[in-house]
Each structure stands twice: as C-alpha cells, then as structure tokens.
Amino acid sequence: MPLSQTLITPDLALAFDLPSPVPAAAAAAIPRPDPDPGGAGDEGAAARTLKRPRLVWTPQLHKRFVDAVAHLGIKNAVPKTIMQLMGVDGLTRENVASHLQKYRLYLKRMQQSSSSSASAALAGGHISAADHQLFASGPVPHHFLSPRGAAGPDPPFVPLVPVNPLHHHHHHHQIGQQYYYQRQMGHFGSAASGGVGAGGGFDYRFLSPPPIGMQHMGMGMGFPPAASSFGEQLESEERGGGRRELTLFPTGDD
DNA sequence: CATCGAATAT
C-alpha cells in the first residue's frame, strides 16, 4: 500500500481535481536513504548514517511545525519533542532544531518591530520577504510567549500516525558547490509557489498528515475524532492582483 | 550520556 495514496483519499482527490496520486512524497520532502536493497538487516544504522538530502520545509511541513510548537508551549517546544509531535517519518531532531532556530529568530524580530503583525513588520522592513514567505504565510500563534502547558507536567501526547512524505528525488548530484537557486520571487504579491517555469519551479505537492491537535490536553478539551478529519487542506494558490491570506480551515488546533 | 542551542559551515 503505497503511502502516496493513503495520504489522500480517492474521493478527496476527486473532489479537488487532483492529478491523482501525486508522486508520493514529493509533498513535503523528507528524504530517506535507500532502504537497503541488498538485504542486510541494519536498516536503522544505515538510515542514521547515510546523509540525507536537504530537507525542504514546505508550507505544509512548516504548518505542522508551528502547530506542534503551539501545542507544546514555548517551554516544551524543544527539537526532540517537536519532532515527535510532528510525527513526520524521516524527520530528524537536527532538522527541527535548525528550523526552530530560524523560527525563533523570526519571532524575535517579529516582537521587536511594532507589535506582532507580520504585515506591519514586513512593511517596516524588519522582516525580509523571504521570512514572510514561509513564516508569515501561515498563521503565527500570537501568544507564543505565553506558555501553554508550561506549568503542566509532560504532555502525554498521543502517538500520531507517522506520516511519510518522502522525497525520493535523486536530484542533481553535486553541482558546483556554489549557489543553487535562490529565486527570491522578488516580492510578495506573487504567491509562494511562484515561478513554475520561471526558474523557480518548486515542487509543492500536497499531503494530508494526521492533524496535530488531536491530543487531550490538560483541560478537558477533547473533541470527537471526526471533528478534525482534515488538518490542512489544499491551498488554492490564487493570485491575480490580490493577496489571499485566507486560511479557510481550522487546523484542529483552535 | 542525551540533547539543547548559538555559532558556524555548506
């Protein structure tokens, strides 16, 4: 059962007119070294030893990241925990640590400037367009500074079904170790996916990982399982003059 | 000993 198909139900795919089972994992891009074709048994060792391709933090992945951090509270939001909560197969602690570092910087800069308005910060020139693209593209839990479960004990989060957004792209080998592409889509106004063909050509794909907010928090705030079947949905990349920062679906978080 | 995180490297 190819997970590429488990992630998106057939009817859902139809409903959105998806090109069928997207090549898997093209979605988020958690690379994984080859599973050992030979037949040895040290799969784990190899998986940990071989160097994985660069992780690409797609908006979807970042979303999960943010959700995880939000649910953990600043205090518990450390790489290992975040990683576990995200439940993304192939995602390493390092991956998260690196992203977290950057995210913290973003939040810091965000605080400095006016209030917590991404727009304002961006306008003020304190936030780079690039930051805006990934970080502010999605909802930024405004109250990240107020520890949520900070005082509480370790959150007994339920095991999330590991999602497996592999990125089996044997991409370029080792081009001149210089600069790849850093097509910074000039400015906001043009959506994120941007240059499909103009040198950009990101391979955004979609996946529907299990929603993060399905854990029972300290408060008796549980909701029926069916309530959050869809954590994140397809994102219509509408352009045409106006920006659309409309998130028309709950994350299961709020 | 594990892992965090700022600094640094690619």
Added chain:
DNA sequence: CATATTCGAT
C-alpha cells in the same frame, strides 16, 4: 537565503 553540522553548555 535555507538548511546542515559543529561544539560548548546544561
């Protein structure tokens, strides 16, 4: 710039 790796601190 985005992500990875290093390395001292906890």
